Amino acid sequence: LLIFVGLGLDSSLSSQAIKALEECDEVFYEDYTSPPAVPNAEERISSQISGKPVRKVDRDFVESGSGILKVAASGHAALLSPGDPMIATTHEELRTRASRQGIATKILHGASILSALPGELGLHSYNFGRCVTVTSGPLQHTAYNTVYANLLQGLHSALLLEWDSSRKFFLSPRTAIDSLLASEKDIQYGVFGQETLVLAASRIGRGDSAIQAAKLDEFQRLELGDPPHVLVIPGRFHLTEREALGALTNKEPGWFPDNSSMVRRLSATMVDRYTKKTEAALERAREAAKKKGVRFADVFENVEAYAKDSVRFMAEGKEELAVLSIGYAEGLLDSLRFAGLLEFEW
Amino acid sequence: LLIFVGLGLDSSLSSQAIKALEECDEVFYEDYTSPPAVPNAEERISSQISGKPVRKVDRDFVESGSGILKVAASGHAALLSPGDPMIATTHEELRTRASRQGIATKILHGASILSALPGELGLHSYNFGRCVTVTSGPLQHTAYNTVYANLLQGLHSALLLEWDSSRKFFLSPRTAIDSLLASEKDIQYGVFGQETLVLAASRIGRGDSAIQAAKLDEFQRLELGDPPHVLVIPGRFHLTEREALGALTNKEPGWFPDNSSMVRRLSATMVDRYTKKTEAALERAREAAKKKGVRFADVFENVEAYAKDSVRFMAEGKEELAVLSIGYAEGLLDSLRFAGLLEFEW
Numbered sequence: 295l296l297i298f299v300g301l302g303l304d305s306s307l308s309s310q311a312i313k314a315l316e317e318c319d320e321v322f323y324e325d326y327t328s329p330p331a332v333p334n335a336e337e338r339i340s341s342q343i344s345g346k347p348v349r350k351v352d353r354d355f356v357e358s359g360s361g362i363l364k365v366a367a368s369g370h371a372a373l374l375s376p377g378d379p380m381i382a383t384t385h386e387e388l389r390t391r392a393s394r395q396g397i398a399t400k401i402l403h404g405a406s407i408l409s410a411l412p413g414e415l416g417l418h419s420y421n422f423g424r425c426v427t428v429t430s431g432p433l434q435h436t437a438y439n440t441v442y443a444n445l446l447q448g449l450h451s452a453l454l455l456e457w458d459s460s461r462k463f464f465l466s467p468r469t470a471i472d473s474l475l476a477s478e479k480d481i482q483y484g485v486f487g488q489e490t491l492v493l494a495a496s497r498i499g500r501g502d503s504a505i506q507a508a509k510l511d512e513f514q515r516l517e518l519g520d521p522p523h524v525l526v527i528p529g530r531f532h533l534t535e536r537e538a539l540g541a542l543t544n545k546e547p548g549w550f551p552d553n554s555s556m557v558r559r560l561s562a563t564m565v566d567r568y569t570k571k572t573e574a575a576l577e578r579a580r581e582a583a584k585k586k587g588v589r590f591a592d593v594f595e596n597v598e599a600y601a602k603d604s605v606r607f608m609a610e611g612k613e614e615l616a617v618l619s620i621g622y623a624e625g626l627l628d629s630l631r632f633a634g635l636l637e638f639e640w
Numbered sequence: 641l642l643i644f645v646g647l648g649l650d651s652s653l654s655s656q657a658i659k660a661l662e663e664c665d666e667v668f669y670e671d672y673t674s675p676p677a678v679p680n681a682e683e684r685i686s687s688q689i690s691g692k693p694v695r696k697v698d699r700d701f702v703e704s705g706s707g708i709l710k711v712a713a714s715g716h717a718a719l720l721s722p723g724d725p726m727i728a729t730t731h732e733e734l735r736t737r738a739s740r741q742g743i744a745t746k747i748l749h750g751a752s753i754l755s756a757l758p759g760e761l762g763l764h765s766y767n768f769g770r771c772v773t774v775t776s777g778p779l780q781h782t783a784y785n786t787v788y789a790n791l792l793q794g795l796h797s798a799l800l801l802e803w804d805s806s807r808k809f810f811l812s813p814r815t816a817i818d819s820l821l822a823s824e825k826d827i828q829y830g831v832f833g834q835e836t837l838v839l840a841a842s843r844i845g846r847g848d849s850a851i852q853a854a855k856l857d858e859f860q861r862l863e864l865g866d867p868p869h870v871l872v873i874p875g876r877f878h879l880t881e882r883e884a885l886g887a888l889t890n891k892e893p894g895w896f897p898d899n900s901s902m903v904r905r906l907s908a909t910m911v912d913r914y915t916k917k918t919e920a921a922l923e924r925a926r927e928a929a930k931k932k933g934v935r936f937a938d939v940f941e942n943v944e945a946y947a948k949d950s951v952r953f954m955a956e957g958k959e960e961l962a963v964l965s966i967g968y969a970e971g972l973l974d975s976l977r978f979a980g981l982l983e984f985e986w
Contacts, residue, residue, distance in 0.1 A: 308652035380759020393887040403756040405749035413726020541739040549841040592978040621964040625971020
């Protein structure tokens with residue numbers, strides 16, 4: 295039997311976990327998937343399970359897995375992890391290998407930062423989109439695009455920050471934001487700017503936990519204290535979210551900007567730009583026709599109608615129809631030039 | 641002080657929670673946000689905290705909140721909840737009210753089905769999109785649209801099922817799927833059909849937990865056992881997800897269909913339909929021009945080129961440009977009719 299045990303956010307074992315661990319032949323413990331919640335975690339855990347030794351293992355040991363599977367094949371082995379034990383891909387893979395070898399597995403779940411985070415910030419968990427980890431690379435396009443996709447849907451994004459246990463390295467929130475700003479320079483969807491609201495949740499589950507909210511320029515000067523930190527780029531707030539976040543950060547509920555309103559769909563930008571362009575070109579085409587003494591009333595009326603439709607469709611959220619309509623209007627007008635019937639500038 | 645304590649998935653208290661609860665003046669317990677993990681939960685919890693009484697309260701009591709806040713204002717009150725205590729909106733609102741009244745609050749997080757679910761199914765938590773609750777209404781458009789939006793991004797969707805503690809009512813997975821099929825009939829994005837892969841996680845955190853995977857038609861005939869159940873509509877799998885899910889459900893990793901490949905963006909459907917229509921109309925327009933003895937070579941060439949561009953843009957994932965291009969091609973061609981230059985059928 296191989297039992298995966300989550301230590302939650304405070305490295306505190308439940309009575310059920312204590313019972314299971316006391317029956318184990320060997321207890322392994324890793325802290326490479328997230329930092330330990332308390333100093334000397336092995337000793338503290340050991341003291342909760344009648345002094346049974348707790349063996350700290352590193353990523354290579356878990357990835358190889360043979361040391362753990364050997365114990366589990368003939369007896370009971372446990373692997374302890376901070377948070378929820380199954381959030382890490384390496385653990386999932388170890389469980390798959392155990393299943394394939396006919397070793398029974400069991401999971402004692404622990405509280406995870408992913409489920410604790412919304413509540414800590416006063417936000418609703420069903421308003422979060424996909425979560426993503428920011429790593430220490432200078433450009434963070436994956437994280438950037440994840441936040442963008444979430445904001446387009448009005449959703450909040452949880453940004454986990456890289457943790458390297460071998461170097462005791464935590465990616466700082468400031469560096470993470472800097473690399474997202476570098477991605478902004480490159481991609482330019484308008485996701486990150488001086489007005490972007492950033493939330494930080496620090497040391498969640500510990501006695502000195504804190505949450506902070508600031509616009510990006512101010513955020514980069516905030517003192518956040520010791521790691522671990524998690525960032526949230528919120529999307530559109532529900533009224534009760536504003537109230538909760540306001541109460542928790544001592545700000546007025548109305549203060550919090552809506553990051554979602556700052557990003558625009560490509561289709562919205564297109565419709566905006568091309569309806570203006572088409573209407574201006576239509577004006578010139580009408581003048582050119584007048585000058586030339588020709589009439590294309592049906593064409594012109596349709597150009598005008600479809601440009602108007604495009605704006606209306608966009609306002610109704612029918613973005614595909616909006617783009618189709620403005621493309622059609624442009625085509626109608628341009629055909630007169632291609633057919634050699636009229637000369638006018640776009 | 642008001643302490644929110646999460647009982648996790650097995651109603652088992654951590655040593656830290658036990659210590660905190662033993663210091664409380666009154667301990668409240670609710671099971672309306674999710675069903676209790678064990679029978680007689682109050683008694684079991686009470687026995688873990690030196691026999692201190694545990695008072696079961698209902699939704700109205702928590703929503704009103706005054707009974708809890710009164711104790712918290714002058715002493716220590718605790719509110720126990722299954723899972724994580726802050727997933728519920730009512731609890732978040734109670735915390736906001738406490739903060740406003742100057743009452744300190746503290747959260748002892750518990751394992752939540754939301755963070756436990758990915759690991760139980762061998763899926764990666766960062767491949768999940770927004771989660772949603774399916775209620776007992778006959779149409780479930782919100783859930784339907786959430787799954788659709790997630791599938792378009794290749795993401796998995798967790799579907800929580802309605803639980804009404806006052807009636808001890810669990811929405812059954814079968815009824816939930818039926819109502820999603822009813823929404824499919826109405827909306828027709830192709831999200832739910834006989835080939836849709838559905839995953840069920842039942843009784844997670846308990847001794848008799850189970851996970852099952854089946855295509856929708858087979859799924860509706862599966863015996864899932866006692867509640868609680870959670871459903872997942874998976875999107876695109878990572879290789880390691882296929883392997884883990886296969887090992888856990890005794891299926892070949894290659895068996896699992898990709899639900900994401902079955903849904904199409906509206907833009908893809910548009911480009912597909914309109915390029916075919918435009919190419920056919922172009923053919924007829926060319927014949928009509930030949931018969932009439934007129935030439936619109938520039939127009940025709942551009943119609944052809946922009947229709948081709950549209951298909952290429954779509955293949956490159958540039959959906960807005962693809963729709964714009966096919967709209968433009970249609971407009972170019974149609975203008976000849978509006979200008980009275982050529983008669984042909986669309």
